[in-house]
Amino acid sequence: MRAKNGFTLVEILIVVVILGILAAIVIPQFTEASTEAKLTRLMTDLQTLRSQIELYKIQHNDIPPSLANFVEQMTDYTDIDGVGQAAAGPGVYGPYIQKVPINPFNDDDAVVAGPPTGMDSGGWAYDQDTGAIHAEDSYDGDGDDIPDHIDL
Numbered sequence: 001m002r003a004k005n006g007f008t009l010v011e012i013l014i015v016v017v018i019l020g021i022l023a024a025i026v027i028p029q030f031t032e033a034s035t036e037a038k039l040t041r042l043m044t045d046l047q048t049l050r051s052q053i054e055l056y057k058i059q060h061n062d063i064p065p066s067l068a069n070f071v072e073q074m075t076d077y078t079d080i081d082g083v084g085q086a087a088a089g090p091g092v093y094g095p096y097i098q099k100v101p102i103n104p105f106n107d108d109d110a111v112v113a114g115p116p117t118g119m120d121s122g123g124w125a126y127d128q129d130t131g132a133i134h135a136e137d138s139y140d141g142d143g144d145d146i147p148d149h150i151d152l
């Protein structure tokens with residue numbers, strides 16, 4: 001008699017079924033972790049933007065950055081009036097952020113006029129009158145900046 005050198009079809013099918021069951025259990029866990037990571041990143045970016053806007057207001061006579069010049073006023077040096085300056089020195093403030101972060105839920109870094117519309121028109125909705133900033137396309141009306149499509 002010859003010695004048995006391979007696996008039977010039944011043994012291979014059992015292994016494939018077990019791998020399929022494991023994949024069905026594990027894959028949804030990674031999807032949920034990805035969404036949680038995006039939400040954490042969104043909340044961290046919002047906290048950073050809000051604190052830096054407040055610092056800008058403190059250093060510029062309680063006047064928030066303008067919508068038209070938001071990126072320049074937050075990423076460059078400015079004087080007390082918010083006018084761009086070439087370098088740091090006495091009476092020169094900033095920069096407050098290196099660049100506007102990308103909203104992880106819509107992959108956009110544009111700053112648009114707020115309040116948020118939820119229509120995916122930019123990454124961040126900014127109200128230049130108050131200095132309030134929210135994540136665009138993630139505002140569900142209750143002020144918590146948690147995306148509508150996430151059940152928490």
